[in-house]
Amino acid sequence: xxxxxxDPCSHCEExxxxxxxxxxxxxxxxxxxxxLDECDWCRRRYQxxxxxxxxxxxxxxxxxxxxxxxxxxxxxxxxx
Amino acid sequence: MAEAxxxxxxxxxxxxxxxxxxxxxxxxxxxxxxVARHLAGSREEADDLVQETYARAFRSWRSYQPxxxxxxxxxxxxxxxNIDRGRRAQRTPPTQALEANxxxxxxxxxxxDGGLSDEDRVVERLSQDDIVSALSSVPHDFRDVIVLVDIGxxxxxDAAQIxxxxxxxxxSRLHRGRRILKRELAESVLEEGE
Numbered sequence: 233x234x235x236x237x238x239d240p241c242s243h244c245e246e247x248x249x250x251x252x253x254x255x256x257x258x259x260x261x262x263x264x265x266x267x268l269d270e271c272d273w274c275r276r277r278y279q280x281x282x283x284x285x286x287x288x289x290x291x292x293x294x295x296x297x298x299x300x301x302x303x304x305x306x307x308x309x310x311x312x
Numbered sequence: 313m314a315e316a317x318x319x320x321x322x323x324x325x326x327x328x329x330x331x332x333x334x335x336x337x338x339x340x341x342x343x344x345x346x347v348a349r350h351l352a353g354s355r356e357e358a359d360d361l362v363q364e365t366y367a368r369a370f371r372s373w374r375s376y377q378p379x380x381x382x383x384x385x386x387x388x389x390x391x392x393x394n395i396d397r398g399r400r401a402q403r404t405p406p407t408q409a410l411e412a413n414x415x416x417x418x419x420x421x422x423x424x425d426g427g428l429s430d431e432d433r434v435v436e437r438l439s440q441d442d443i444v445s446a447l448s449s450v451p452h453d454f455r456d457v458i459v460l461v462d463i464g465x466x467x468x469x470d471a472a473q474i475x476x477x478x479x480x481x482x483x484s485r486l487h488r489g490r491r492i493l494k495r496e497l498a499e500s501v502l503e504e505g506e
Contacts, residue, residue, distance in 0.1 A: 245414055249487055280418045280434055287435040288493075289463050291443050296345040300359050304341055304366045308334045311327055 240267055244274045252282055333373045337366065340383050347387060347464040350447055351394055351456060361397070365390040384470045391456065391474055417494040420501055438497055446496035454489030457482050462490075 247264045250256050256264065268275045345362055352358040368389055369376075376385050421434050447455065460471040461482070468486075472479040 248414055249490065277415050277418050281414065283435045284417070284494075285462060287438070288443055288447075291440040292350060292447060292463060293346055294349055294355075296342050297355075297359065300345070300362060301341060303363055304338060307363065307367050307370055308338075309330070309370050311331070 241271060241274055244268070244271070245277075248278055248281055251278070252285065329378075330373055333376065333378075334370060336382055337369055337373075337386060340386060341366070343383060343464065344386050344390065347459055348390055350459045350463060351391065353448070357397075361390060361394060364393050368393070381470060384466065384474055387460070387464070387466070387470075387474045414491060414494070417498045417501075420498045424501065438501070442497060442500045446493055446500060449496045450489055450492050454485050454492055457485045458489045458493060461486055 244264060244267045247256060247260060251261065251264050268278060341362070344365065345358065348362050348365075349355065349358045352361050365386060369386055372389075376382065418434070421437055447458070450458065456475055457471055460466045460474060461468065466474065468479050468482045471482045475482070477485075
């Protein structure tokens, strides 16, 4: 992934999802972080994407209905 | 006499294993529901799906290999049942312009905010309804991986096993699925701004 000097921000965007998924290798991660250290434009967007993931997860999580929990317990197979 | 005693011992040990299995499976029900809620189309469907999954799991407990990932095993049953219930594979939608980059949603929100303040607060401009509805608009194949990985916290490897697809497919669907989700969110923001 080295050698994207023409458009470092575009290259940084390509690395955004893998970076947040922690699947970049050490060299790639350092490369992304070097760019983020000096580029406010990319840093803001990375920060937003990270917050978005946390937020989506929070707002779509619904508690399991108590009634359903009771029904599942009733599905257990009685001991002979 | 010794044979009868050995049979009784075996039955007792079997019963203990089954009770332990049921208890461990029930302890995971909140996590199973969290994923089921968004794999299924509605709360009612999610309820039915989870009940059907547990009924099947309790019947087939012997096929679970102790020490392996029980949550993934339950989700494998659940996704298979979901497909059996009439969910058919969808045609992959053609890529749309708004999926061309990852930052469209941020740019759209920033623009409507008149220059940005705090990135952590920007997301809060999206309502719960916006997000739930955008997620349900993502085609099944893409939504499944988002729900498993980003909401259910499954690894790529687990998601690949649950959905019976190669890990590379999990990664590519996740990448594109997240962009589709953001496109849907951006569109809802655009509609609200009109």
